[in-house]
Amino acid sequence: MxxxxxxxxxxxxxxxxxxxxxxxxxxxxxxxxxxxxxxxxxxxxxxxxxxxxxxxxxxxxxxxxxxxxxxxxxxxxxxxxxxxxAVYKEVSQKIREIFSRYTDLIEPLSLDEAYLDVTDDKLNVGSAIEIAKQIKQAIKDELQLTASAGVSVNKFVAKIASDINKPDGLKFIGPSAIEAFMEQLPVEKFHGVGKVTADKMKKMGLHTGADLKKLTQDELTGRFGKVGKFYYQIVRGVDERAVQPHRETKSMGAEDTFAYDLTTVEEMNDELDKIAQAVYNRLLKYNLKGRTITLKIKYHDFRQITRNQSFPFPVGDLETIGNTAKQLLLASGIDDKRIRLLGISLSNFGEAAVKVKGDEVSEQLKLF
Incomplete structure (x- = not known):
């Protein structure tokens, strides 16, 4: 036998x-x-x-x-x-409800994208391609929106695949096709390779996955540090990362970029009050308290600094958040400074942290 x-x-x-x-x-x-x-x-x-x-x-x-x-x-x-x-978040929750019909192994990356592990799906559909089709159709029928899907045997390849036939696309890259696909992929298309790294690779004569594949793991780590090991594995189609439905919250914050530069302490404190309220609301929602409060300041010339204060115990009340941020602002020396952005975040949750399922807890007030 x-x-x-x-x-x-x-x-x-x-x-x-x-x-x-x-x-x-x-x-x-x-x-x-x-x-x-x-x-x-x-x-x-x-x-x-x-x-x-x-x-x-x-x-x-x-x-x-x-x-x-x-x-x-x-x-x-x-x-x-x-x-x-608020509207986008509500729609995002409805999308995740559609996902949950098929699996509980859902790892949200943001409001508009997520990984799903459907190796053992709830409805016994069996085919990941068919599940992707059904999810896309449900999103279209129930929410009047379109989504693109990538299907493969690991997260890295699935993410790249979802971008190939956008919009309203579906791309499957099976096990036998992964290595050839990765070899022809331009380095700037590798998820996690930014413009600076891509430019660095091209100056080394590394333009595609096939070029990266010629280097040993030691050579890659020598040129790119620890991430070189990841490049070595992924260009061979190896990505063992599991879909993680529960992601530990590292920090939670909010920030705002202003239409016009703030020039007075009064204006800055008013804005900090609004931002502190947003942070407090999110902490309350997830029952979180942190030991470190960080203030982020971006000046009119785009120079950016952060200042933080740590406490011996977890804090999360509105008064402490707001007052600490204001004290950090004053201590930073703001005389004659024009400020275009302020942000507040809490971190160092320690034992006070909870694991958050299915939400983008670091969602910010953003850039407006």
């Missing part, structure tokens, strides 16, 4: 909503459909920042994190709307 070993693969789906914020706005306001839409801060005054853009706007080169003024230059007839995070 032949001794044969059967490899058991995980079934991983990565779901990524298509232009999520913009799609919700176009769904809720028919007048915005089919038009170049930017969700973010308005271009007036000093200008805000693009949170996301509809596909109609992306054709003009508009991208997330771009200054709204630049977006307007690229597309003078673009329409700008401020984000409605």
């Amino acid at each position: 032949d001794n044969e070993t059967t490899t058991t693969y995980r079934k991983i789906i990565h779901i990524d909503m298509d232009a999520f914020y913009a799609s919700v706005e176009q769904r809720d306001n028919p007048e915005l459909r089919g038009k170049p839409l930017v969700v973010g801060g308005p271009p007036e005054g000093r200008g805000g920042v693009v949170a996301t853009a509809s596909y109609e706007a992306r054709k003009f080169g508009i991208r997330s994190a771009m200054p709204s003024k630049k977006a307007l230059q690229l597309c003078p007839h673009a329409l700008f709307v401020r984000p409605r995070f």
